[in-house]
Amino acid sequence: MTEKRTVLIRYDEIGLKGRNRKFFEKCLLRNIKRALSCADEIDYRSPRGRIFLDIPLSFVTECVARLKTIPGIASFSIGICMKPDFDAISTLGIQWIEPRLESRKNSLKFCVKTRRSAKSFPKTSQEVNFEVGSRIMNKLSQQGLIVNINEAEYILEIEIGNSETMVFDNREPGLRGLPVGSSGNVLCLLSGGIDSPVAAFMMACRGCRVHFVFFDNQLFLGRGGYEKVLRLAKKINRFQGRGTLFVVPFQNMQGAIRDHCNEENRVVLYRRMMYRIAGEIAGRYGFMALVTGESLGQVASQTLENLAAVSCITSLSVFQPLIGMNKESIIRRAKEIGTYEISIEPQPDCCSIFMPGNPVTRSKISVMERDEKKIPWEELRDDALAKMEIIGVDNL
Numbered sequence: 001m002t003e004k005r006t007v008l009i010r011y012d013e014i015g016l017k018g019r020n021r022k023f024f025e026k027c028l029l030r031n032i033k034r035a036l037s038c039a040d041e042i043d044y045r046s047p048r049g050r051i052f053l054d055i056p057l058s059f060v061t062e063c064v065a066r067l068k069t070i071p072g073i074a075s076f077s078i079g080i081c082m083k084p085d086f087d088a089i090s091t092l093g094i095q096w097i098e099p100r101l102e103s104r105k106n107s108l109k110f111c112v113k114t115r116r117s118a119k120s121f122p123k124t125s126q127e128v129n130f131e132v133g134s135r136i137m138n139k140l141s142q143q144g145l146i147v148n149i150n151e152a153e154y155i156l157e158i159e160i161g162n163s164e165t166m167v168f169d170n171r172e173p174g175l176r177g178l179p180v181g182s183s184g185n186v187l188c189l190l191s192g193g194i195d196s197p198v199a200a201f202m203m204a205c206r207g208c209r210v211h212f213v214f215f216d217n218q219l220f221l222g223r224g225g226y227e228k229v230l231r232l233a234k235k236i237n238r239f240q241g242r243g244t245l246f247v248v249p250f251q252n253m254q255g256a257i258r259d260h261c262n263e264e265n266r267v268v269l270y271r272r273m274m275y276r277i278a279g280e281i282a283g284r285y286g287f288m289a290l291v292t293g294e295s296l297g298q299v300a301s302q303t304l305e306n307l308a309a310v311s312c313i314t315s316l317s318v319f320q321p322l323i324g325m326n327k328e329s330i331i332r333r334a335k336e337i338g339t340y341e342i343s344i345e346p347q348p349d350c351c352s353i354f355m356p357g358n359p360v361t362r363s364k365i366s367v368m369e370r371d372e373k374k375i376p377w378e379e380l381r382d383d384a385l386a387k388m389e390i391i392g393v394d395n396l
Helices: 018-035 057-067 086-102 125-143 195-204 224-237 251-260 263-285 304-311 327-337 365-372 377-386
Strands: 004-010 043-045 051-056 075-082 108-116 145-147 154-160 165-168 185-189 209-216 244-249 289-291 317-319 389-392
Touching: 004 057, 004 165, 018 043, 018 051, 018 057, 051 057, 057 075, 075 086, 075 154, 086 108, 086 125, 086 154, 086 165, 108 125, 125 145, 125 154, 185 195, 185 263, 195 209, 195 224, 195 289, 195 327, 209 224, 209 263, 224 244, 244 263, 244 377, 251 263, 251 377, 263 289, 263 304, 263 365, 263 377, 304 365
Parallel strands: 108 145, 108 154, 185 209, 185 289, 209 244, 289 317
Antiparallel strands: 004 051, 004 075, 043 051, 075 165, 154 165, 244 389
């Protein structure tokens, strides 16, 4: 018989959903099953609004890595089913804590927390905490272990039930937020830069399934940008699954804007056309909003006036989750989710080609509309959509 471990998965925001709570719980459980579908012999239980997994011991390391990529999970712990014997429980706790002490230069704050659903058990939760905690301290206090209930860095958790007693190792943090799929589908304008992948990730953590559109200009930029975006889309897709990438050829539209429109307006005009095309894609596939990586004032195209001149051309909601973040914070998040190293690879994107010397920073919508009349943008839009490539990111 395969030796098992039990994983306790906790959530926080889902617990505030009232009558809709069951919907969010089912959505989260479905995402967990999808993420762990590579393993056999997993049993799923969800009693009393929590989620338990019984997994093979050999799958623990992989399970931990995969659970860390699932939005909606606040934290989780790996546990062992055992008899409610204080000596055995404290011995197990020592086995888990001692390696942590060896790798530290300072003390480790710890405590024991017990949840006792079996009221017939002869000891109260506080008494169990003392019995187990004192045994661990007798062994490890000389190595720098100290008790601190309010600021514990390591918590040994014990759950005493009617049929079993579970002892859980220290909690692993999750991504929190809402489970992907609980908030609908959105379309992210994905470039090869640092910002837009982070914006896509943040929307996934708000329960959206994020799809991607990339505006390609291989005629002038080669395939580097295309290959880069494929890799970025795959990185983001780890947090959600079942994403779609739309690759739109944009060189004809950009060439027309370069040849016929005012030079200082180019970047804003590029963005207006991108929004129009993205809006058409969203309409076809039922995506409910657009997502972009703008941060207010970060570059010339991201002033209030320029953002207004771009977003006004679509009736869809435009989500800009990075709008109030500075570059340092965005970079830090990009490193956390694994997109930063790809994003900084040298490769220009569509908006950086044919850059004007002095791009407009306070554009007027009427001026942009007048400039657009110089090109057959409807025909160019339709042609780009007809030549669009559609890629299932799960298959990359």
